[in-house]
Amino acid sequence: xxxxxxxxxxxxxxxxxxxxxxxxxxxxxxxxxxxxxxxxxxxxxxxxxxxxxxxxxxxxxxxxxxxxxxxxxxxxxxxxxxxxxxxxxxxxxxxxxxxxxxxxxxxxxxx
Amino acid sequence: xxxxxxxxxxxxxxxxxxxxxxxxxxxxxxxxxxxxxxxxxxxxxxxxxxxxxxxxxxxxxxxxxxxxxxxxxxxxxxxxxxxxxxxxxxxxxxxxxxxxxxxxxxxxxxxxxxx
Numbered sequence: 001x002x003x004x005x006x007x008x009x010x011x012x013x014x015x016x017x018x019x020x021x022x023x024x025x026x027x028x029x030x031x032x033x034x035x036x037x038x039x040x041x042x043x044x045x046x047x048x049x050x051x052x053x054x055x056x057x058x059x060x061x062x063x064x065x066x067x068x069x070x071x072x073x074x075x076x077x078x079x080x081x082x083x084x085x086x087x088x089x090x091x092x093x094x095x096x097x098x099x100x101x102x103x104x105x106x107x108x109x110x111x
Numbered sequence: 112x113x114x115x116x117x118x119x120x121x122x123x124x125x126x127x128x129x130x131x132x133x134x135x136x137x138x139x140x141x142x143x144x145x146x147x148x149x150x151x152x153x154x155x156x157x158x159x160x161x162x163x164x165x166x167x168x169x170x171x172x173x174x175x176x177x178x179x180x181x182x183x184x185x186x187x188x189x190x191x192x193x194x195x196x197x198x199x200x201x202x203x204x205x206x207x208x209x210x211x212x213x214x215x216x217x218x219x220x221x222x223x224x225x226x
Contacts, residue, residue, distance in 0.1 A: 032211045043115075043202060043219035044154070051212035090154060094211045097142065097166060099204075101154040 002027040002095040006102035014110045019063075019078040021105045023091030026072060032094040033074045035065055038104075039087045047089075050074060061085070081109045113137040117203050117218035124193055125226055132188040132221045134203030143186045144204040144215060145178065147171065154202065160186065161209070190223075198225045 007022040025031050035047040048059025055067040065076045074091060086109045091102040116135045124130045136143050145157040159166040160178050175197075177189045186205075190197055200222050204215040 034214055036217070041219075043117075044204075044217040046214045046216070049212070049214055092154075096211075097159045097209050098144065098156040099146075099154075099215060100156070103153045 002029075002031065002093045002100055004091050004093050004100055004102035006089075006091050006105050008105055009103060010106045010108070012108040012110060013081045015083055016080050019076070019081045019085065019107065021076040021089050021091075021107065023065075023074045023076065023102060024072050025074060025091075025093050027093060033065075033067065034092045034094070034099065035059065035063070035074075035076050036090045036092060036101075037061075037087050038090065044090065047076070081107075083109050083111065085109055113216075115203055115205055115216050115218035117201075117221050119221060120219065121222045121224070123224045123226060126195055127192055130190050130193055130223065132190075132201050132203075132223070134186045134188070134205075134218055135184050136186055136203065136205030137207075137216055138184070140205035140207045140216070142166075142206050142209050143178075143180070145188045146202045146204065146217075148200040148202065148220075149196075150199070157188075157201075193223075193225045195225050197223060199223055 005024045033050040036044040048057045050057050050067045058064045063078045088104050090104045092099040118133045143160040148154045158168045158172045200220045202220045203218045206213050206215045
């Protein structure tokens, strides 16, 4: 069965610092992986996706993620955090027609 | 950019009452979904819907729940005889095809509070 694990329910960084949100997946077939962001009182917005091809995927708002099959990981990074990045981030894998989500990681950005 | 819209944004209902959550998917999308997020927990799949039929449903989606596409634009989730544990954020999503590489587009959700 496919599943997703996000390490760290809460990550806090200083403004300008590197953001690293961890996601590991388990899948018996090549996975389709997604990162979504949820700002306060809003829905889930797609940040980026990995399907096939290039393993380094660029998304919106300066985020990117690298698919590493050997490590079964799809970590999300951003070189320099902004205050506006404070939100909840969800990693998800597509299984059949539905998304299987990780627990989510709340990102706080300190001035 | 087209959006999935959900109404109401917040619904407060007495336990035992019926509630209908409404969604307007993106207009050229054919596949529709409901997800639930209980406070502090992960987002969970409830049901998928295509061609006026349920494609797949989770074990959460029992006889208390039903979905309907009453017209060409709306997609509804009905919860009969609500329970306290139905309190959650409910998200509607849609996508144009069922290709696994196609992302689902989500609405802003309806926060359902059962008293």
